[in-house]
Amino acid sequence: MIELNQYYTPESTSLALASMLDISNVRSCIELSAGEGALVGPLKASNKNIKFTTVDIDQSNSTKLANLYPNDVHICGDALDKNIGLKNDSFDLAICNPPFSYVDNSDKYSYLLTGKFGTLLSKNKRLRMEVLFILRNLQLLKPGGTLAVIVPDFILNSRPLLNFRRILFDRFELFNVVECGYGSFKKTEAKTYILFIKKVNKSKFSKVVPVISIVNGVLKKNSIDIENAIKTVEKVEPNSGYEIFRGCTSSKLCRESRRDFHHNYSGLENFSNVTYKVYSAELPKFKYAKFNDVLINRVGRSVGDTVILASSNVIVSDCVIVIRFHRASLREAFIENWTRDRADWIKLHVKGTCAKNISISSIKSYISTLGKVV
Missing domain, CATH: 3.90.220 (Adenine-n6-DNA-methyltransferase TaqI; Chain A, domain 2)
Structure with a gap:
């Protein structure tokens, strides 16, 4: 197994992701950074008609997936390589557990950093891999398609990515969030979330997004005001005293x-x-x-x-x-x-x-x- 700060998806998280998706009309699904395919199994169990395309840089993972699911397409390579053979606007659903890490910025990623995202990020020396995977998945989705992506707390709540979230959720619809407890992934203490994003054009922020928290196997329902969170997250008035x-x-x-x-x-x-x-x-x-x-x-x-x-x-x-x-x-x-x-x-x-x-x-x-x- 190649070490790329990749935290393989536990069964509980895979089941939570699958249970939140309506896949009755889904016919095609892409999984970048597929790992050992933990996200594929629960979806196949619910809809056997889905045609999967998986991409992973580790040959042993791709071979394992090909043996498990011989009727699907499995690509061994860099999921962020523009020339890997994937067509934009081609998939009904995208599922992803990307590497939790930084990568040095280079021309290799320029095709992802376009429009407002390019203005914001193209001059950064380093980029978050999760950000790049989110943008790539949204490219690959058909209009109206859904992305379910697992991210660490930093992506959803940190100040450095405030403007990224503002652009992302202004352009696409965040319609559901699952909050996973600390320790959900082995080898990291990260608090993680599953974000459900629909590739639809938006003219304004969603007001309220439902959140389901999973802590020690217990489900709790909550909600977040995404407009308020995006506009004021971690914003503090000047100190007094x-x-x-x-x-x-x-x-x-x-x-x-x-x-x-x-x-x-x-x-x-x-x-x-x-x-x-x-x-x-x-x-x-x-x-x-x-x-x-x-x-x-x-x-x-x-x-x-x-x-x-x-x-x-x-x-x-x-x-x-x-x-x-x-x-x-x-x-x-x-x-x-x-x-x-x-x-x-x-x-x-x-x-x-x-x-x-x-x-x-x-x-x-x-x-x-x-x-x-x-």
Whole structure:
């Protein structure tokens, strides 16, 4: 098996995807990055008349699929190769679990980066593979066709892809979402979603999109206001009464300073005071926390753990978020509420494909809710 940051689809996710699709009139289906064909089986069980075309770069996967489904078309090659032999506007349905990773931008992908997508992404040095696979699948679909694609939380909720989502969901219809729990895929802690997108021209955003959450085998129904999410996701009003930032140097560089520094250490008691050796002068190229700052672990197994700096300035690594309050009432409100809410808040807001992390913008959003109690 070729390692391409590909997380093969577990049976529970495959069944969830298949159960959400109306495939009674589907006659053709494309699966790019098909892997071992976990998404094919459940659909074939529901409609034996579907003609599948699968593409995978791993010869062993293509051979396995050809043996399992000899009457379908199986291509071994790069699914994003324009000349692989696939025609645009040819398939009723597309299903996809793309690699969760970045790729260096090159002319190879220029055929995908057209129109507004090209204006937005063509000058980027690196591109998300999931974005490229979404665009390729939509090219291959017939007008009115449906794409069901598995993506990590980053694709649906991150600030860097805000404008991509705005263009995508302005042009095509997101009509259903399945939220999969953490650990749904082996070898990654990523929170994942299945997005169901219809290739239809749209003049405005859908107002409400149903969401089904799958956590420990339990289904919960919810909904998201996609217009509001696309326009305001992670948007926070300018700060009032505090500063927030993260360290700018790795733990390795902090260690090389030969000074004490604060890192995402595990084992520290939450909301305890921490102290470090005091030095007469600050070093350039490092960021420092100051007395009474709130220090929150941004990433790792101890993500969200929180302590208070009880000594003078100390270097902070890039794994730590620092909150410096300028209003005592806001600081007191934050500590009181964060003590109560932290554990549940982390479960709802932690992100990450390889390592769990929280964002500054999400903490800003939390602090903004405290204005009502200060």
